[in-house]
Amino acid sequence: MGIDSSRAAFKRTQGSLAAGVSSGLRRAMQPVPLFVERAVGAHVWDLDGDRYIDYVMAWGPLVHGHSDVHIIDAVQRVVSSMQVVGMGHRLEYEAAEAVLDAVPGAERLVWANTGTEAVQVALRLARAATSRRRIVKMTKAYHGWHDSVYASVDAGDTGETAVPASRGQSPNAYADLVISQFNDIDSICRLLEDAEEREIAAVLVDPIMSNAGVLEPRDGFLATLRELCDRHGVILIFDEVITGFRIARGGAAERFGVTPDLSVFGKAIAGGFTQSAVVGKAEIVDLVTDGVMHAGTFNGNPVALAAVKASMELCAAPHMYSRLDDLGAAFEKEIGAVLTEAGTGSSLRRVGSLLQFVPGDDQATSLHGTGGLWSGISAAMLEAGVVFTPSGKIFLSTAHSPADIRQTADRLADALRVISVPST
Ligand SMILES: Cc1ncc(COP(=O)(O)O)c(C=O)c1O
Known part of the structure; x- marks a missing residue:
């Protein structure tokens, strides 16, 4: 798993496309905006063919996942x-x-x-x-x-x-x-x-x-x-x-x-x-x-x-929203537990299948990129095969599975062992 192909593509893109991204908010993705070749269900594949669990979901539209x-x-x-x-x-x-x-x-x-x-x-x-x-x-x-x-x-x-x-x-x-x-x-x-x-x-x-x-x-x-x-x-x-x-x-x-x-x-x-x-x-x-x-x-x-x-x-399908809600609850529980156990002082807020990473300082979330610990987490998780938005907003879809969430929790626990967590 590497993001070198995205680094190279981002560099090349900036020669033709102003800012190297098609929407200003995407530039804040850490450590580099991911370049995607294929997207199915809850996953995207980068230019090297490496697979990522996707919680960006195109910044919201993909409530049924990619390529439904x-x-x-x-x-x-x-x-x-x-x-x-x-x-x-x-x-x-x-x-x-x-x-x-x-x-x-x-x-x-x-x-x-x-x-x-x-x-x-x-x-x-x-x-x-x-x-x-x-x-x-x-x-x-x-x-x-x-x-x-x-x-x-x-x-x-x-x-x-x-x-x-x-x-x-x-x-x-x-x-x-x-x-x-x-x-x-x-x-x-x-x-x-x-x-x-x-x-x-x-x-x-x-x-x-x-x-x-x-x-x-x-x-x-x-x-x-x-x-x-x-x-x-x-x-x-x-x-x-x-x-x-x-x-x-x-x-x-x-x-x-x-x-x-x-x-x-x-x-x-x-x-x-x-x-x-x-x-x-x-x-x-x-x-x-x-x-x-x-x-x-x-x-x-x-x-x-x-x-x-x-x-x-x-x-309109029966259980669509209860399924999304169950997934949201599982994410909140499992990822929330990892954040707590690592002593991050941060938490998650949730309405259904939309969640927000909330730093210890409640006021610090931002549309343009929630800095501090979130920036470290999202950068480390990208390297570990999980894509998050820079703002800390987490979009789930019916294509995500409990196994995706479990893997995300494991990878987050690993990431939090190596990135520095500010003392609270
Ligand atoms: C609440 C809200 N309103 C309006 C917009 C603008 O929508 P669009 O990006 O499709 O122009 C957005 C985009 O993120 C949004 O989140």
């Missing part, structure tokens, strides 16, 4: 008869019906390609529905890389003021953001009291802060948010790009029993193909027929929609 046979068959059936047509086709409504069937309270849908895009569509719909312009976003939450929401992602407490997270962002683009705190209902309550005067159109929330520690909402947090939004004429938007079809078939709305006005789905909706959607109340989503522009050459392309439909069929 049912999804690949469906895609192969359609890809030989059409690719992208820019016209109507059967899968547009068959896949839409399957998604609406899964998501509580969902009446209508529009297709887009990525989570970032779909968030923008949802914000436009919310502004049109309320004739207001400002959007409440939680500090540290990530809702894609677009200028209008990529703010206050890593920043400390800056009150309600949005802080840009990239060079090159137009201040005008994020000027309409109002920053609030996840799980702090009092501050949101105060903020929404003046929603009309302050022109607050929507609250945009990732129901478990997937990219900022994987936090369960406190009891009543989402339900109170729902009530406050209703009372003050504000649209409640769940960003379910990570939670959707992962933490339950009906996502966070099902798991926490709170129905938003709009939800954004991406990642797992298409089991590994490029597709996203905004789903919600017909009276809001139908505004695309009343002056709200929604367009995109690749929206609703047949190849991805074949994958959506097949993925929805898998998600």
